[in-house]
Amino acid sequence: MLNYLNQSMKNIIKNIEKVELFCNKILIFLASFFLICMMLLACVNVLFRNMGIPVKGTFELMGFFGAVICGLALARTQKQKQHISVDVLVNLFPKRIQKVLNFIGSFLSLLFFIIVTIQVFKWGTLILRANEVSETLMIVYYPFIYALSLGTLFISVTIFIDILKLGADV
Amino acid sequence: MSFTTVGLIGILLLLVLLLFFNIPVGFSMAIVGFLGFAYLISFEAALSMVGTELWNNFSSYGLTMVPLFVLMGQICFYSGLNKRLFDATYELIGHIKGGLLMASIFACMGFSAICGSNTATAATMTAVAFPEMKKYKYNKSLSVGAIACGSTLGVVIPPSVVLILIGLYTGQSISKLFYGGVMVGVLLSLLFIVSIFIISLIKPHWFPTPKKSGSKYKLKSITGFFEAGLLFFLVMGGLYSGLFTPTEAGAVGSLFALLISLFRRSLSLENFKKALYDTIEVSCMVFMIIAGAVMFSRFLAITRIPFNIADWAINLSLPPILILSIVFFIYIIGGALMDALALLLITIPIFFPVAMKLGYDPLWFGVIITLITTLGAVTPPVGATTYVVAGTAEGIDLKGVFKGVLYFIPAYIVCIILLIIFPKIITFLPNLIK
Numbered sequence: 252m253l254n255y256l257n258q259s260m261k262n263i264i265k266n267i268e269k270v271e272l273f274c275n276k277i278l279i280f281l282a283s284f285f286l287i288c289m290m291l292l293a294c295v296n297v298l299f300r301n302m303g304i305p306v307k308g309t310f311e312l313m314g315f316f317g318a319v320i321c322g323l324a325l326a327r328t329q330k331q332k333q334h335i336s337v338d339v340l341v342n343l344f345p346k347r348i349q350k351v352l353n354f355i356g357s358f359l360s361l362l363f364f365i366i367v368t369i370q371v372f373k374w375g376t377l378i379l380r381a382n383e384v385s386e387t388l389m390i391v392y393y394p395f396i397y398a399l400s401l402g403t404l405f406i407s408v409t410i411f412i413d414i415l416k417l418g419a420d421v
Numbered sequence: 422m423s424f425t426t427v428g429l430i431g432i433l434l435l436l437v438l439l440l441f442f443n444i445p446v447g448f449s450m451a452i453v454g455f456l457g458f459a460y461l462i463s464f465e466a467a468l469s470m471v472g473t474e475l476w477n478n479f480s481s482y483g484l485t486m487v488p489l490f491v492l493m494g495q496i497c498f499y500s501g502l503n504k505r506l507f508d509a510t511y512e513l514i515g516h517i518k519g520g521l522l523m524a525s526i527f528a529c530m531g532f533s534a535i536c537g538s539n540t541a542t543a544a545t546m547t548a549v550a551f552p553e554m555k556k557y558k559y560n561k562s563l564s565v566g567a568i569a570c571g572s573t574l575g576v577v578i579p580p581s582v583v584l585i586l587i588g589l590y591t592g593q594s595i596s597k598l599f600y601g602g603v604m605v606g607v608l609l610s611l612l613f614i615v616s617i618f619i620i621s622l623i624k625p626h627w628f629p630t631p632k633k634s635g636s637k638y639k640l641k642s643i644t645g646f647f648e649a650g651l652l653f654f655l656v657m658g659g660l661y662s663g664l665f666t667p668t669e670a671g672a673v674g675s676l677f678a679l680l681i682s683l684f685r686r687s688l689s690l691e692n693f694k695k696a697l698y699d700t701i702e703v704s705c706m707v708f709m710i711i712a713g714a715v716m717f718s719r720f721l722a723i724t725r726i727p728f729n730i731a732d733w734a735i736n737l738s739l740p741p742i743l744i745l746s747i748v749f750f751i752y753i754i755g756g757a758l759m760d761a762l763a764l765l766l767i768t769i770p771i772f773f774p775v776a777m778k779l780g781y782d783p784l785w786f787g788v789i790i791t792l793i794t795t796l797g798a799v800t801p802p803v804g805a806t807t808y809v810v811a812g813t814a815e816g817i818d819l820k821g822v823f824k825g826v827l828y829f830i831p832a833y834i835v836c837i838i839l840l841i842i843f844p845k846i847i848t849f850l851p852n853l854i855k
Contacts, residue, residue: 279698282701283697283698286488286492286697286700286701289485289488289672290492290672290675290676291672291676292672293489293669294673294676296669297669297672310482311482313482313485313668314480314481314482316485317479317480317482317484317485317708318476318479320488320701320704321479321488321701321704321705321708322479324702324704324705325705325709327701327705328701328702328705328706331702333702333703333705333706334445334446334447334448334706334709335445335446335447335706335710335760335762335763336439336443336446337440337443337446337758337759337760337763337803338443339440339758339802339803341442341443352442353442356438356442356443359438359442359444359452360444360445360448360452363451363452366455366468366471367471367472367475370468370469370472370475371472371475371476374472374473374476395480396476399476399479399480403475
């Protein structure tokens, strides 16, 4: 019975992970697109500024693109274990204790990112309702805030999957 | 509970989250900042702070230079520029005793001038140079030690992500920090070369017969420096002349690196994708650490701990250089335990005000702590660069790499001492910028 439950749990985790991987591929593709746009925009601005016609709103667009690029990459960066952590001490503990400590650490991170997701989403909604626009281009910028919120939501999902995996192991 | 006590508990909690629960540095700082803010101000204020701070930092124009400079380095890395640099330097100085090791140091230095990643430099230099060193029967430990230490040059030689972040975090000119790093990188490289030369005198049998190459090949090899030189002078020249901002320098550098790679047909679509993905991951990691560090420093500012420590330090009846030496010692130990970037962002709010109160030049302090923390990349137990070298090199283990690094530690120490005695080494070039 216990084995059956364990196997079912592993199957569920596998399926969630497949969906997560697919979503991450889309997010990283979008982030790459914005990175190329950012590079080209800055270069075009240098060229035109030196000709006396600077591209209006470059600074604010670059900032928005930066938020989208790194926001959408949060989950993949977590998945690839690229967020720097200090595991010198944890590695000295027995494997089982390491898993318990990682479980608690992941749980705290998950709680934090759930809070962040809600707060960033609320912030975007506030900007949307206030009909706030950017300073130079006068464009609505709440979609960029929502994109960041989407990124924090996906990192929460990634951490949740990590917790499920650790739970299944422990 | 006094604000200072809460601050100290916060710092302790940060260490617990980092060391015991393996929570990434950026997340840990953000969590402690959030909790501290909630305790000292209110829970609602803390909720609002995390949302707005994350957005404000992620959408900051200043931070956009990070992905652009990282992209420039990644494009160069995936297009095989460091291999061409190594081949060129090897053709030029391979005939000198120990020339192969010196060539790898120069190649690391050249690649550092366009890519700020220690690990990328270490991985390729090991793959490219180590088989040659083995072929010519160079001492294995010394060989990998030279590669590992040479790879750390990327953090001090511009464009360096660490220097960018110090500039943004302490409100200093990034162009000036870049120019401050140039001389330190050159000095450290020369000290590495001197170390190799001295070892070659003491242990001549570690350096077998040098390679002979004709003047025709030497002349041809010079083209290997062309791309790196062009990119470096484009970026630094543009910054010096004020033609573009640091962010634009990163963008122009990336575009040029891409155009050169396309012209040479040295970058496949697959590798370009890898360069983009790696750039995005590294930038995301940096952005998250910055956002966490800002949340943490908001909390620290309320507790007034940084200012209290600075006041306490200047009231000590000790010479300023001694206090500074203690700070440097903490950075050496911290660098050995933690990634340089994370360590700097955690400690700058605490130690930067101390250095300023003691009357030290902010630029000098920023560059010298960058150099000191790079030592951590080659010292146990963390030593990220040494792990990469040991993982890539065949026929030598981690212990052997650490042993090889030991030969170059005196060079680091001499460099730090020289920079303390002659601070102008750092400040001379930046002061020339208007």
